[in-house]
Amino acid sequence: MTEGVQTSPAFTPRVFSGIQPSGGLTLGNYLGALKRFADSQNKGVESIFCMVDMHAITVWQDPDALRRQTRELTAGFIASGVDPEKSILFNQSQVSAHAELAWIFNCVARMGWMQRMTQWKDKAGKNQQNASLGLFAYPALMAADILVYHATEVPVGEDQKQHLELTRDIAIKFNNDFGVDFFPITEPKIEGAATRVMSLRDGSKKMSKSDPSDMSRINMTDDADTIANKIRKARTDPDALPSEAKGLEDRPEARNLVNIYAALSDMTVDQVLTDVGGKQFSEFKPMLSDLAVEKLSPISMEMARLMEHPDEIDAILRRGAERARAIANPIIERTFEIVGMIR
Ligand code: AMP
Ligand code: TRP
Numbered sequence: 001m002t003e004g005v006q007t008s009p010a011f012t013p014r015v016f017s018g019i020q021p022s023g024g025l026t027l028g029n030y031l032g033a034l035k036r037f038a039d040s041q042n043k044g045v046e047s048i049f050c051m052v053d054m055h056a057i058t059v060w061q062d063p064d065a066l067r068r069q070t071r072e073l074t075a076g077f078i079a080s081g082v083d084p085e086k087s088i089l090f091n092q093s094q095v096s097a098h099a100e101l102a103w104i105f106n107c108v109a110r111m112g113w114m115q116r117m118t119q120w121k122d123k124a125g126k127n128q129q130n131a132s133l134g135l136f137a138y139p140a141l142m143a144a145d146i147l148v149y150h151a152t153e154v155p156v157g158e159d160q161k162q163h164l165e166l167t168r169d170i171a172i173k174f175n176n177d178f179g180v181d182f183f184p185i186t187e188p189k190i191e192g193a194a195t196r197v198m199s200l201r202d203g204s205k206k207m208s209k210s211d212p213s214d215m216s217r218i219n220m221t222d223d224a225d226t227i228a229n230k231i232r233k234a235r236t237d238p239d240a241l242p243s244e245a246k247g248l249e250d251r252p253e254a255r256n257l258v259n260i261y262a263a264l265s266d267m268t269v270d271q272v273l274t275d276v277g278g279k280q281f282s283e284f285k286p287m288l289s290d291l292a293v294e295k296l297s298p299i300s301m302e303m304a305r306l307m308e309h310p311d312e313i314d315a316i317l318r319r320g321a322e323r324a325r326a327i328a329n330p331i332i333e334r335t336f337e338i339v340g341m342i343r
Contacts, residue, residue: 010181012046012152013045015048016146016149017049018145019052019073019077020052021056022059022061024221025076025209025219028157030080031197031264032196033156034077034081035263036192037049040153040189047082048087048324050090051317053066054092054141055092055142057134071313072303074317075302076220076299078302080299090317090321091317094324095324097328097331098328099141104174105140105141114139117163117166119159140170143171147171148332150183151184152184152186154188156189157196158190159196160188160190165188171183192263193259197263199217201213201234202216202235204252220296221303222296224293228289232289236281240280241258257285257288264292
């Protein structure tokens, strides 16, 4: 519906992204999201990152676990290189403008748009009647997260592409309905070798914290032996590695491991294959586990250290929320005025 629509040049560049504190960060979250957040912050663009706790409760969350997971996710951001001074780091429920704009967007978005969302269909499963209303409305809250900051760029993994297209549709419909050019048409940033990290057990499924098999994923808190064991047991095929990317086309498991190597080492897939083409997996897998341990173990150690000081994490979130409100409040106020609400 939004194909060919340009982003709005009148808006200053601003990055926004969010992750659900629904427990456990994987290598997919790191390569598809966290690592790239740190890169975008370091390019000097104003960056806002959010623990989307209100999204997390669209499926049941134990309250104590939610608190712990929100702190752990915050620690994961910081340990991955997101600096809470340079960037704004906060949790969604502390900035009420998200919920307020989400309600307006619930009245802009159409039922049919929501029904087409593959994440809704996957998460609700066969029993849609029993899913929460929040799960259905999830993408309107996500659009609100982004647009309440007039964010222009949203770095995410491939799985969020459809939600970002819906965000553009909501912005376009709002602007048209009210005859304004108020919300920017946001640009999805789905880039790099690891926009879709796949399960280590099945190259057709994405690596996910909700997969029942722990062997299918690398968790950011796994120790060196666990990482090495999971990579050793990762599914592959019997052939040697090719020397060019096109040799990986029909080899999803091999392609996944090479993509992970490329993303971890900041190389392109072709550069990696120039080095490792012709090698057997018995030789490549130990190289990959050494690299994964080298990159992930300082992060998991830093996460553990930060988790010893939950009060400091909470203070960082409160300070981030204050800075976020300073941007979001004027935008939600203006939105209410556009809609015709007396302020
Ligand atoms: P979630 O954990 O579902 O809240 O996802 C948080 C961020 O991590 C989003 O930007 C996702 O697109 C990204 N992400 C999650 N799993 C993967 C994966 N297997 N590969 C690449 N990116 C992912
Ligand atoms: N839906 C995203 C996910 O599951 C999380 C999210 C919520 C998000 N709000 C967002 C991502 C805003 C980017 C921008 O991964």
